[in-house]
Amino acid sequence: MAENRRRLRSSTVVLGGMGVIAAALTSCGSEPDRRCVDRDSYDYANGYRIVADNNCNSSSSGSSYGKNRKSGGATVDADWYYDADVSGSYADYGTFSRSEAVDRGGFGCSGGSGGG
Structure with a gap:
């Protein structure tokens, strides 16, 4: 027994x-959570304004920083913003570095991983 x-x-x-x-x-x-945001839209009370994903998807390197895109007639400086707190149509307290978002995100992950 x-x-x-x-x-x-x-x-x-x-x-x-x-x-x-x-x-x-x-x-x-x-993959870390990500939102496409307008880098020029930062508001101290709310964070970055979230824009349509297609504003960030057109870059082959995965980052479109520095490239202006047309979104509903307005010019935006769009880039992926990772691991942010999202409230309504704004995201804040995240990072524009994908590798930093991966490094700070997981149990057992090593800090030596590279990437975009």
Whole structure:
């Protein structure tokens, strides 16, 4: 009887350990949350104004900083803004650096990963 209990506990520990490893691996490989914002629209009370994703998607490097795009007739300086707090149509307290957003985001992630 004691042998059955020991096996049950051992398998529970193994399965629980596998879950922790799976969580660590998926958090490192996942993409950070991002919003396309107008870099010229910062408001101290609200943050950056969120604009349509197609304003950021047209750059082949993944970042469109420094390139003006037309959005509803207005010129915007659009770029991806990562891991921001979103409130309505504004985003604040994030970063424009994708690699910084990945580095600060996951359990078990190393700080040495590079990227765009």
